[in-house]
Amino acid sequence: MNLLLLEEADFVAADRVVLGDRRFTHMQDIHRVAVGDTLRVGRLGGLMGQATVLRLEGHEAELSVEFTQPPPAKLPLTLVLALPRPKMLRRVFQTVATMGVGRLILVNSYRVEKSFWQTPFLEPAAIREQLILGLEQARDTVLPEVIIEKRFKPFVEDRLPAIAEGTQGLVGHPGDYPPCPRGLDEPVTLAIGPEGGWIPYEVELLGKAGLNPVQLGERILRVETAVTALLARLF
Amino acid sequence: MNLLLLEEADFVAADRVVLGDRRFTHMQDIHRVAVGDTLRVGRLGGLMGQATVLRLEGHEAELSVEFTQPPPAKLPLTLVLALPRPKMLRRVFQTVATMGVGRLILVNSYRVEKSFWQTPFLEPAAIREQLILGLEQARDTVLPEVIIEKRFKPFVEDRLPAIAEGTQGLVGHPGDYPPCPRGLDEPVTLAIGPEGGWIPYEVELLGKAGLNPVQLGERILRVETAVTALLARLF
DSSP: OOSEEEOGGGEEETTEEEEOSHHHHHHHHTSOOOTTOEEEEEETTSOEEEEEEEEEOSSOEEEEEEEEEOOOOOEEEEEEEEOOOHHHHHHHHHHHHHHTEEEEEEEOOTTSOGGGGGOGGGSHHHHHHHHHHHHHHHTOOOOOEEEEEOOHHHIIIIIHHHHHTTSEEEEEOOSSSOBOOOSOOSOEEEEEOOTTOOOHHHHHHHHHTTOEEEBOOSOOOOHHHHHHHHHHHHO | OOSEEEOGGGEEETTEEEEOSHHHHHHHHTSOOOTTOEEEEEETTSOEEEEEEEEEOSSOEEEEEEEEEOOOOOEEEEEEEEOOOHHHHHHHHHHHHHHTEEEEEEEOOTTSOGGGGGOGGGSHHHHHHHHHHHHHHHTOOOOOEEEEEOOHHHIIIIIHHHHHTTSEEEEEOOSSSOBOOOSOOSOEEEEEOOTTOOOHHHHHHHHHTTOEEEBOOSOOOOHHHHHHHHHHHHO
C-alpha cells in the first residue's frame, strides 16, 4: 500500500478522517506509524495529498488530511479482455488498476470455460476490492471502469465498433502479424485473448470491428504477463 | 503448459520417452490426450519438436519424439533483482523464464527483509521447478542462469562492473530520471529494486558500476509487474 485511499464514509470533518479497518491494521503492522507521522493519502476519485496521524487507539486512528495533487493520468486505453480464470482474474484487476487502464471490458470467448463466469470474484464488491488494492499500489485514486459483456458476438458486432472508432484498434495475438507498436500517443482499443488464444472466427470478427492483430514474439505469455507487457510496450 | 519439457531421464530410447509424473497428469487432465495425439515437446536445454502418444496407461504414457526446431532466442539481458518476498519470488522465477531473461542475479538490498533469505524457494530444486514452469509457459527449453549474491556492496563493487561492461547499464528507479529507453538491440544490464526501492547509497553504488537510473512514470509497480513492464519496453 503506497497510498492510503480514503472514501467519503471515512470523513468526520472536511479535513479529518477516522479509520478502523484493513487500512488501520496495515498502518500499524506494516508502516508502524506513531502520532505525528505523515502518510500519503488519496481521496477515492479525487486528489492526493498528505495525512498526519492525530490519534492512535487500540482499534482506530484519526488523521488530519490535506489534498493538493491530482492523481496520475490514465492510459488512453480500452482493454477488451477474454475473462481469465478466477485466480488470475483477481490479479488482473489489480494489475489493470495499477497500470492505469481507463476502461476494462471483460468478454466471453470460445476458449473461456463457462464455469469462470460463476466466480464470486466478478461480484461488484469483489471487483472493487481488487481495483482499490491496485490503486493503492500505484498511487492513483480513480477506479477504472469495468464492463462485463457475457456474449462475444453482439458485443463485438454492435458495440465494439463505436468504442474502437477514432482509436488504434489492436488484438494481441501470436502468429505472423506485425509487431505490437511502441510508445503510442493516441488512444488505443486493445483486445487480449484467453489462455490458448482467440479462435480464428473471433480474430475475424474483431478485425471487422476495427481491431487488427499484432504480436509480441514467439513466447507465449500468461494473461497477466501479456497485459502488462502489451501496455508497457504501447505507452 | 504450452510445451512438454523432457529431461534426459525421461528417454527410454533416442526417440522415445516415458512419463509418469506431473506432466503425465497434466496431459491427461488438461489436454485429455488419446493414443495417436500429437503434442509440442522440447528437450531441456535443447531443441523443440513434436511428440506422438504411443501408449497410455493408468500411471504413465509413452511418446515418440522428434526434435526439429531451436528454442526462441533469449533476451540479451542480465537482470539484477533485489530479492523479492518469497510469495512474489516464485512468480518472478516463472516470469523471468517466460520472458526469456538470460541471467538473473538476486541481490541483497537495504529494504530486503533478512527473513526473505531463509525461504525454501531459494533452494536449487525449488528455483528449477519454477523456472521450468516458466519455460513450459513460454515454449522455451533453456533454463536462465540464476546467481545469488547475498552481499550487495562486494557484488556491486567487485563483480558488477565486469558484467555491465559493453552493455547498456540501467537501474529501474522512480524519480526525476530519464524515461526507460524502448526497443533496444544491444545487451542490457538492468537492476530492479525491492518494494520501497533502492536507497540513495545503493543507487550511487550501482551508478559507479555503470548502471544509470531510468523511470517508468509516476505509478509504483509491484516487483513482478515492474520486471515484465521494463523488459517489454526495453526489447
